Every structure is written in structure tokens, then in C-alpha cells.
Amino acid sequence: MIRAAITGMGVVGGFGCGVSLLKQALEKGRSPDQTVRISTEKGDITAPALLADTAPLARYVSRKARRRFDHYTRLALLGGFLALDDAGMRESRPGRMGIILATGYGPTCNTADFTHSLTSDSVSFGSPTRFSNSVHNAAAAYLAILLREKGPSLSVSQFDMSVAQALLTALIWLSEGRVDTVLVGGVDEYCNVLGHYRQTLDGRGSAGAVQGEPALAVIGEGAAFFVLSKAGETAGTYGIIESVSMGKIPGRLPGPDDGSPVILGADGYTDCLNRYPRLVSISGTIGVYTGVYGGLPVGQAFDMAIAALSLTGGMLYPSVSPGTVFDDTFGLPRPAIPLKPGRLHCLKLGSSDDYGMLTLSVN
Amino acid sequence: MTPRLPVAVTGMGCICHAGATLNTSMQTLYRGVRNPGPPAVFKCPLEDLSPVFEVPQTFLPVDIRRRNDIPWLFKLVLAAASEAIRHAGRTIRDLRDLRVGVCLGTNVGTAMNNETYYRNCPESGESFVSPRERFLQSNPTAALVREWHLSGPTLTVVTACSAGTDAIGLAAGWIREGICDLVIAGGADAMYQVTYHGFRSLMIMDTDPCRPFDRRRKGMNLGEGAAVMVLESPELTGIRPPRVQGSILGYGASADAYHLTSPDPTGAGLELAIDDALRESGVSFQEVAFINAHGTGTDDNDRIESQVLARRLPGIPFFSTKGYTGHTLGAAGAMEAVFSMACLKNRKIPACLGYEEPDPMLPSRPVRENRSIRGRIALSESLAFGGNNAVLIIGDGADQ
Numbered sequence: 001m002i003r004a005a006i007t008g009m010g011v012v013g014g015f016g017c018g019v020s021l022l023k024q025a026l027e028k029g030r031s032p033d034q035t036v037r038i039s040t041e042k043g044d045i046t047a048p049a050l051l052a053d054t055a056p057l058a059r060y061v062s063r064k065a066r067r068r069f070d071h072y073t074r075l076a077l078l079g080g081f082l083a084l085d086d087a088g089m090r091e092s093r094p095g096r097m098g099i100i101l102a103t104g105y106g107p108t109c110n111t112a113d114f115t116h117s118l119t120s121d122s123v124s125f126g127s128p129t130r131f132s133n134s135v136h137n138a139a140a141a142y143l144a145i146l147l148r149e150k151g152p153s154l155s156v157s158q159f160d161m162s163v164a165q166a167l168l169t170a171l172i173w174l175s176e177g178r179v180d181t182v183l184v185g186g187v188d189e190y191c192n193v194l195g196h197y198r199q200t201l202d203g204r205g206s207a208g209a210v211q212g213e214p215a216l217a218v219i220g221e222g223a224a225f226f227v228l229s230k231a232g233e234t235a236g237t238y239g240i241i242e243s244v245s246m247g248k249i250p251g252r253l254p255g256p257d258d259g260s261p262v263i264l265g266a267d268g269y270t271d272c273l274n275r276y277p278r279l280v281s282i283s284g285t286i287g288v289y290t291g292v293y294g295g296l297p298v299g300q301a302f303d304m305a306i307a308a309l310s311l312t313g314g315m316l317y318p319s320v321s322p323g324t325v326f327d328d329t330f331g332l333p334r335p336a337i338p339l340k341p342g343r344l345h346c347l348k349l350g351s352s353d354d355y356g357m358l359t360l361s362v363n
Numbered sequence: 364m365t366p367r368l369p370v371a372v373t374g375m376g377c378i379c380h381a382g383a384t385l386n387t388s389m390q391t392l393y394r395g396v397r398n399p400g401p402p403a404v405f406k407c408p409l410e411d412l413s414p415v416f417e418v419p420q421t422f423l424p425v426d427i428r429r430r431n432d433i434p435w436l437f438k439l440v441l442a443a444a445s446e447a448i449r450h451a452g453r454t455i456r457d458l459r460d461l462r463v464g465v466c467l468g469t470n471v472g473t474a475m476n477n478e479t480y481y482r483n484c485p486e487s488g489e490s491f492v493s494p495r496e497r498f499l500q501s502n503p504t505a506a507l508v509r510e511w512h513l514s515g516p517t518l519t520v521v522t523a524c525s526a527g528t529d530a531i532g533l534a535a536g537w538i539r540e541g542i543c544d545l546v547i548a549g550g551a552d553a554m555y556q557v558t559y560h561g562f563r564s565l566m567i568m569d570t571d572p573c574r575p576f577d578r579r580r581k582g583m584n585l586g587e588g589a590a591v592m593v594l595e596s597p598e599l600t601g602i603r604p605p606r607v608q609g610s611i612l613g614y615g616a617s618a619d620a621y622h623l624t625s626p627d628p629t630g631a632g633l634e635l636a637i638d639d640a641l642r643e644s645g646v647s648f649q650e651v652a653f654i655n656a657h658g659t660g661t662d663d664n665d666r667i668e669s670q671v672l673a674r675r676l677p678g679i680p681f682f683s684t685k686g687y688t689g690h691t692l693g694a695a696g697a698m699e700a701v702f703s704m705a706c707l708k709n710r711k712i713p714a715c716l717g718y719e720e721p722d723p724m725l726p727s728r729p730v731r732e733n734r735s736i737r738g739r740i741a742l743s744e745s746l747a748f749g750g751n752n753a754v755l756i757i758g759d760g761a762d763q
Contacts, residue, residue: 099618103521111557115557118556118557118560126561126563126564127564128561128564128565128566128624132748135470135523135748135749136523137522137747137748140749141623141748141751144749145621145623145750149618150617150619150632150635151618153522153616153750154520154529155520156520157519157521158502158505158517158518158519159505168516169518169536172533173536175540176539178364246517247462247515247516248512248514248515250514352508352509354508
């Protein structure tokens with residue numbers, strides 16, 4: 001399989017907008033405190049959340065154009081533009097570029113709104129704009145339109161395996177010569193439906209946890225995008241994607257045997273405190289950063305961004321987990337540690353005992 | 364992009380309004396019949412409804428029909444995938460010893476997996492179903508992997524109406540890159556009131572049975588179904604008696620980069636996808652025996668597609684099968700790919716059902732009657748919401 005150079009990166013999430021604010025949050029060990037109001041059957045409540053502000057999109061898109069876009073699309077556009085800007089490729093790009101967008105939930109708010117608008121007697125008044133924006137590939141289409149990019153455009157939705165799948169496809173496209181560059185990223189947005197689910201967990205604990213134990217997941221949303229080119233032809237500003245592997249876990253997944261650190265996508269939603277130790281053997285140092293960006297299906301895109309920053313800085317950032325129980329379970333290191341082999345892995349366990357693993361290295 | 368090796372297709376399956384299997388669907392296509400009706404899966408108080416092409420329950424194999432632990436969409440997938448595996452001369456047990464990937468296109472399989480929850484939340488605290496559970500129940504790829512205990516990579520493509528075409532093209536890449544021994548690839552979508560009313564809100568649905576490329580066309584009709592191909596690596600086809608049904612020669616994809624809901628009037632994006640697919644397959648357009656067009660029956664789509672075909676693929680007979688199946692969205696591209704491969708084997712293409720009166724504004728016209736064909740290569744194309752274009756070049760398997 002071909003290797004890909006990471007030449008640009010764009011991130012927006014609860015930590016703020018841009019690579020420098022992500023770095024800042026990693027160094028401080030926290031993102032700014034936020035809460036979200038959730039409507040429940042027992043009235044409104046507030047919960048901790050890591051939500052993303054898309055106001056910086058004004059740098060790239062006119063106010064008139066922005067009005068057409070829902071929050072989900074704005075997240076995708078902002079992440080994509082930031083990455084291209086970072087790679088120096090927003091205005092012009094050599095050769096042909098493909099766009100791949102990964103999402104776990106898709107444009108959830110729009111879908112919920114459109115579905116609600118069709119209830120009872122209002123069936124004839126569904127909004128065409130809401131419907132259009134509820135289609136999963138709308139955000140990637142807007143990216144292509146604004147960038148005037150006619151290369152292949154793909155949207156994939158494989159829940160928590162979406163990011164690994166999108167990256168695998170990007171490597172294949174580069175290997176095939178289908179494109180010269182790929183803009184690939186993950187996007188998920190918060191909506192009240194998800195907040196309601198998270199709040200329900202508070203009475204149950206995270207899935208599989210002891211009944212009544214507090215839920216550990218922190219609501220998250222955001223976008224993380226990357227500009228990839230063939231390694232060898234281009235130097236990677238943020239290192240190289242050496243490989244992407246995924247599949248069903250064969251009983252127990254042998255972790256990487258090179259002793260290099262592994263960033264786990266443990267976000268508190270899917271019984272991760274039990275599942276990771278039970279299903280994976282890891283010999284190297286472990287890092288968890290879901291406390292910086294929150295719990296969302298495309299969290300692995302943020303882990304990849306953090307891995308890339310760690311590699312270029314030569315240090316593994318101190319872990320920022322959603323709770324001390326994570327630190328104890330995984331033995332997470334608090335101080336930053338030097339990265340000796342110059343290689344990092346990002347591992348995400350999927351919902352049905354499948355996995356996606358990314359391996360990054362310095363150039 | 365340089366020409367790539369053909370990828371063998373060893374089995375196909377299809378379930379749609381036209382038939383319970385690929386064979387029965389092809390018989391319906393050649394007979395030129397259809398019988399769409401008002402939506403049965405949901406009640407609608409409105410008048411002037413667009414007819415739909417639903418799949419009758421009786422089309423499902425009894426063992427699948429009787430199951431009450433899986434949703435309707437997955438029943439369709441299971442029916443098509445089971446047929447394809449049988450057609451390939453394999454058993455589900457065989458698959459467990461191989462690196463088997465699943466790559467399916469869908470729309471409602473992802474967007475609508477939360478429908479019940481959306482409706483009830485937050486009014487009822489009793490509606491608790493976790494997103495993970497909803498995903499596992501409704502995502503056709505995840506459900507098939509779980510049902511058959513498969514081990515390889517999985518991908519759910521959500522590029523709207525081109526998703527089935529994209530899924531097969533991407534799956535061919537998995538085989539060529541050595542990621543899988545075998546891939547189950549295709550598409551599936553089911554009738555849902557949300558999509559129905561969504562398209563209704565866009566005012567692109569015909570209240571009569573659709574008429575692709577016809578002067579009087581007024582829009583599309585929705586359909587449902589699933590279609591699946593089994594793609595195998597050369598190593599796998601080499602170690603057992605050949606059972607090749609055809610091959611995927613090339614795949615091209617592009618974006619119009621023009622508008623969310625209207626196709627680029629120049630057709631430049633579609634041409635790019637056609638050129639890429641031909642380049643990857645290493646064949647010239649003169650070798651293409653026929654084209655299975657997207658042909659939804661909407662004014663814009665058919666006009667632009669007709670212009671591109673006249674310009675880029677002149678003189679090649681074409682048709683749309685949406686007059687037999689309705690527009691099955693994420694399944695459409697896969698369905699049209701299996702129909703195309705079956706046409707190559709049968710050496711016969713069906714009439715473009717619904718097309719009667721030529722439109723003077725369209726520079727190319729579809730076939731009005733069944734027609735024999737001689738060539739060994741077909742082109743199947745999909746144009747999607749969001750400006751996605753995807754094209755497959757399909758061979759009859761003589762290259763294997």
C-alpha cells in the first residue's frame with residue numbers, strides 16, 4: 001500500500017479553531033469549559049460539552065453564502081478550508097484533488113428537523129432546503145462547489161470506523177493515480193437527540209458499565225481535515241501515513257509490536273474502559289485525548305491530528321482523558337514523553353468489535 | 364491514470380419491484396411491464412401522489428421474510444447478497460476462511476437509522492435506543508458483516524444516487540490493491556416517507572409512471588431494492604473452476620462542483636467521470652456496446668445526460684431501467700450495474716420503458732424496443748444529488 005504525506009491540517013472543535021488552539025489545549029491539558037442545554041422529558045438540563053464555533057468561516061465564505069449552510073456543513077467547510085490554507089493550496093492546487101468526507105451521524109440536526117416537520121398534518125410542508133441539507137453528501141458537495149474542484153467526491157458513513165475507511169480510500173486513490181491530492185476529513189455535529197442520549201447514560205453509566213455509575217463521555221463535535229499527497233513526491237509537513245488497517249478483531253487484537261505509542265479513541269461511549277483492555281494487547285505507551293475534543297464517532301480524525309502534532313514536535317503530549325478512571329485504567333502518562341522511534345499509532349475500536357488502526361511516522 | 368487489471372465478478376443478486384431475483388427482474392425488463400402504485404409502507408393524506416415501485420413482501424425468500432429481528436432494508440440486502448453468493452457457487456461458510464470485505468451504497472441505511480428516535484425524542488424517555496444499537500441495526504454493511512461473521516474491511520458509501528456505482532468501483536480497488544480476497548459490493552435503499560416527502564418538496568416527482576428521456580417527462584418515481592455483486596481476486600478465481608459472470612474494467616468519479624440539486628448544464632463533470640472510467644479500463648468508447656443511463660425522468664437530468672451522450676459517446680444505444688424499478692437511490696447504480704452485466708450475457712438490452720415521444724431538445728434518444736447487441740463491454744452511469752457522477756465500465760468476463 002502506498003504511503004501518504006500529510007501536507008496540511010485543519011481542525012475545529014471544543015478546543016477552538018485551528019492547529020495552534022488544539023496545541024494550546026493539549027499543552028494546558030484541557031479545552032475551555034462549555035455546557036449545553038438539553039431538552040428532556042423532565043425539562044431542560046445542562047451538561048458538559050465540547051462544541052465548535054464556526055464563526056471563523058467568515059474568513060473564507062461570504063455572509064450571503066454562509067446563510068445557506070447548516071452547522072454541519074459549516075464545520076466541514078471550515079475544517080476543509082483550514083487544511084487547504086495550511087497546505088498553501090486553497091487558491092490553487094497542482095493536479096487533481098479528491099474530496100473524502102467521513103461522518104458517523106451525518107447532518108443530524110437537519111435530519112431531525114426535517115423528520116419532525118413531517119409529523120402529523122404538516123406532511124406537505126417539508127422544507128426543500130432542510131431536506132437537501134440532510135443528505136449525507138451535501139457537505140462534501142458544498143466543499144467541491146466552493147473550491148470549484150471537479151475531482152472525485154466521496155462521503156462515507158461507517159459510524160466509528162468512518163475515519164479509517166476514508167483514509168484507506170484516500171491511500172487507494174493516490175495509489176491508483178486517480179488523484180494527485182486528497183482532502184480527507186471527519187465531521188460530526190451535536191444535536192439535541194445526541195444530548196438526550198448522553199443524558200440517558202447518566203442514569204445507566206456508559207454502555208456496559210455498572211448500573212448507576214456516572215457516564216464518562218463528554219459531548220463533542222467538530223471537524224478535522226487533512227491534505228494528503230503521495231509520500232516521496234511530497235514532504236509531509238506533519239509526517240507520513242504509513243498504513244491504515246481495519247477489520248474484525250480476531251478474539252484479541254495484537255497491538256503494534258514496534259513498542260511505539262498508541263493513541264486510543266477511548267471516549268466513554270462504548271464501554272471503552274472494559275473493551276480496550278479486554279480486546280487489545282498494547283506494549284507501548286498509551287495516550288488518550290478525548291478530553292480535548294469530546295466523544296464523537298469521527299474522533300479518530302482528531303487523534304490523527306494529535307499524533308501528527310506529536311510526531312512533528314518529537315514529544316507525545318500528556319494525555320487528556322475524560323476522567324481519572326481512564327488514567328488509572330490505561331496508566332496514562334501525565335508529563336510529555338519523547339517519541340523515540342518516530343512512529344505513532346491511532347487505534348479505534350468499533351461498535352461491533354471491529355477496529356481501525358492508523359500508523360503515522362516522521363518523514 | 365493508467366489502465367488497470369479487470370476485476371472478476373463471480374456472482375450477482377438483485378431484488379426490486381421488477382423481480383425477486385436478477386433472473387426474474389431481467390424477464391420483466393425484456394417483457395416491458397411495470398405496475399407501480401401508491402406508497403403502501405406509510406400513509407399519506409395528500410392527493411396527486413407520485414407512484415412508487417415497492418418490493419412486495421412475497422418477493423423475499425421465506426426464511427428472510429419470517430425474521431422479525433431485522434429491519435426491512437436489511438432483508439432486501441440479505442436477499443440480494445444471498446442470491447449473489449449462491450450465484451458465485453459459494454456458501455456463507457466459505458466466506459469465513461477468506462478476507463471478505465463489504466462495500467455498500469445507501470441513503471436511508473444511514474440517514475434514516477434514527478427516524479424512530481427522532482420522532483419520539485425528546486417527548487418520550489421510553490424511546491431509548493443508543494446510536495450504536497441503531498447503527499448496528501440499520502446500517503446494511505454493518506448488519507451483513509455481523510450476520511455472516513465476516514472479517515474484512517467495511518465501507519458504507521453515502522453519495523446519494525451514485526452510491527451503488529461508487530461502492531462497486533471502490534470495491535474493485537480493494538481487490539486490485541490486495542486488501543481483500545472477495546468483496547460483496549452493491550447498494551440498497553428502502554422506501555421511507557422522509558425521502559419520499561423530501562423529493563416531493565423538491566418538486567421533481569412525476570404523478571404518473573416516470574418517462575425517462577420522453578418529451579412529456581415530469582420527474583422521477585421512487586423505488587426500493589438491493590443489488591449485489593461478488594468480486595473476487597485473481598488468486599481466488601485461479602484456484603477453482605471459473606465461474607466468472609463478468610468483470611469490472613474501469614471506474615470513474617467526479618464532482619460537478621456546480622450546485623447542490625441541479626446538474627451542471629455543461630455536463631463537464633459527467634464527461635470527466637466517463638473519461639476516467641474509459642482510461643482506467645483501457646478501452647475506447649467505440650468498443651462500448653450499450654449504455655445504461657441514469658435517466659431519472661427529470662427534466663434537467665435527462666437533458667444534460669442526453670447532451671453528454673451525444674457528444675462523448677455518439678451512436679451508442681442507451682436506455683434507462685428506472686421505468687421498471689423506479690429510482691432506488693443508493694441501490695440504483697448497483698442495480699443498473701448488475702442489469703448491464705446480465706444484458707451482456709444475454710446479448711440483449713431492454714427498451715427504455717416510459718419513453719415514447721422524442722424530445723426535440725434532446726440530441727440523443729434511447730432505444731424504444733428490446734435490441735440485440737454484439738459487443739462485450741457496457742457503460743453504466745449515475746448522476747447524483749450534490750453533483751456526484753460515477754461511471755462503471757463493465758465487461759462480459761471474456762478477459763478473465
